[in-house]
């Protein structure tokens with residue numbers, strides 16, 4: 108059984124490949140909920156939805172989030188009213204948020220609602236929120252942005268979408284993480300997995316929250332020989348999103364070697380792209396076994412080959 112630690116778009120893409128090379132019923136995804144947000148009175152779980160839409164074959168291939176073939180009637184009408192439309196919610200995507208919000212109001216935990224959404228979309232992979240408790244990623248700006256001064260703390264989506272992550276950050280914290288408990292099935296899945304893959308997600312804001320849930324990092328460290336991370340940094344840059352800048356701004360090195368040093372405590376192996384082959388000795392020097400392979404998921408074929416490399420590396 109394989110457990111994937113999953114954040115945003117890169118994780119969903121790897122998972123889409125993983126279910127083509129191994130039995131989906133033997134795959135469990137532990138998903139980041141630090142990006143979750145309340146907006147329009149709705150509970151929005153972006154990373155969970157990105158995983159669910161991708162595994163259902165319904166994700167928007169251009170953006171990596173939301174639903175393909177989406178319509179925007181509600182957003183346009185909301186715009187006319189002068190409502191908040193900075194965070195784009197398509198008509199089909201809204202159905203997910205309406206369903207989730209009602210079920211949470213019924214008293215169902217996020218994990219149960221996520222299971223319902225997965226089943227309704229015919230998804231065999233077990234998709235588990237990292238916790239059912241509220242954990243929210245918050246970032247402290249290192250410079251002013253518009254009317255926001257340096258030192259101001261903003262919620263994740265305000266940083267990522269509102270500010271288009273175009274502002275330097277001086278600190279990141281996961282509000283609520285210390286009080287949170289691993290979601291149902293999370294520790295058990297990690298404890299019994301033959302392979303644990305840390306997807307090529309942003310080490311700071313996608314994997315960071317999962318590792319901040321008490322008990323998760325310690326258990327991964329105990330099983331580090333089964334943990335294979337895939338570097339989200341290739342030739343010093345992130346393939347999508349602010350991972351490289353966040354790493355540098357927070358004092359890490361934005362390179363495959365820097366990622367190895369960050370993950371060394373709990374990941375025994377790091378898959379690095381062929382372009383970073385010369386960093387293999389630095390990865391090894393960090394105490395992490397380097398595996399060099401094409402790690403830029405430019406096509407389903409490359410993604411599937413990468414998934415096979417991950418499965419083989421853990422054995």
Ligand code: FO1
Nearest residue numbers: 115116142153156172173193194195267268
């Ligand atoms: N990202 C954007 O850059 N702009 C958006 O308007 C936007 C809307 C959105 C709606 C639902 C959803 O599940 C994700 C959405 N995202 C949007 C992406 C989201 O900010 C990121 O996927 C994660 O939070 C980071 O991986």
